[in-house]
Amino acid sequence: MTYSRAGRAAEQAEPEEERERRAAWEALVATARRTVTDGLVVGTSGNVSVRVGDTVLVTPSGVPYDRLAPEDVTGVDLDGRQVLGTLVPTSELPMHLAVYRATDARAVVHTHAVHATAVSLLVPELPPVHYMTAALGGPVRVAPYAAYGTEELARHVLDALAGRTGCLLQNHGTLTYGTCLDQAYDRTAQLEWMCRLWLTASSVPGRSPSLLTGEQLAEVAERLGEYGQRP
Template sequence: MAELRRSAEETHPDEARLWTEVVATARRTVADGLVVGTSGNVSARIGDVVLVTPSGVPYDRLTPGDITGVDLTGRQVLGTPVPTSELPMHLAVYRTTDARAVVHTHAVHATAVSTLVPELPAVHYMTGALGGPVRVAPYATYGTDELAENMLGALAGRSGCLLQNHGTITYGATLDQAYDRTAQLEWMCRLWLTASSVPGLTPSLLTEAQLAEAGERLKGYGQRR
């Protein structure tokens, strides 16, 4: 017998706390200019439930009563709002990686780069934080299984990729980490576009060995508890 969908009033305390973080992260993507309006989406996993922003609802209007949760098959198990149309991408990430959070944006510079090259040139060592040179997933209509499959190919061995003529997607162990990777990816795209626009000059790129070394050092970056 299928589990009944729980209402917002039946949300577990940990789910409620995580939902607050999901909403805060979604609002941050707008405040930082990574999305416009209701474009982009954010999700986080707790157990076998994925909390995800609903479709077409402005982030500044989201409340605790708008909590939206699905299981790993996409069946809605929490709340009543319709989940984001990009749910297939989010679920594909959770089913194939150890991700606990996913951020998808339509960031301007990253989207511009996705229309120009099949891979973001390695102009900065933060490329190592995403697992290596960031690939561009071939274009497919938004919200489709085809797009999710294309994304998985580009994500192999990476924690982020560009989506051709569309935007970005990154994941992490926390919402903060997933968001930081999104912000770093947008910054690197802006950096490359800026450097490559200088007439007569070509940006220097990092080697695989340099990226690998940076990636190892970045694993220990930050405060240790």
């Protein structure tokens, strides 16, 4: 792609904060579209947010993700006051803001993933059927049901997230957070996969899935700290 001299000059003159915000919005839209492509949400259900400084960019309410454009950027401060855009923020804003205020989250992904939601109907906690349980801080709890978009639901979610980076929402879906959108999304995908694994194993007549112990999860948590490439 080539740029005119005027275009390059305009880009260079753009404040660093604005460039960061624009890049974050592009990444947020891409992540939101991915939740649909990967079957974690249907239509405009679920929502995604990312924190840039003291501003939280969020998906707007009721707008199909494939229609979101750069000029649709929607942002609020940590008190929920809209500071960017004119579209109404997601109805789940209280839940997102509660997570940002209580944790070190820089990105939050909320979905209505089928297998995870099914598990939320059956048990108060996803049994530790796989070592990736440790990547979410331990066995994933189910936040008790409350109406969507309410402060009550936000409180339930924070309780379920204590010591965790993800939880299930009873009769509703999932929420995960991370230091970036990629990490938050990966945790959502891992959570959905583990829920599918547990449901599959539990469906075998006369058999019960073997579960990992606390000691085994602790060992994995230590190993995960050394996983991946080093700078």
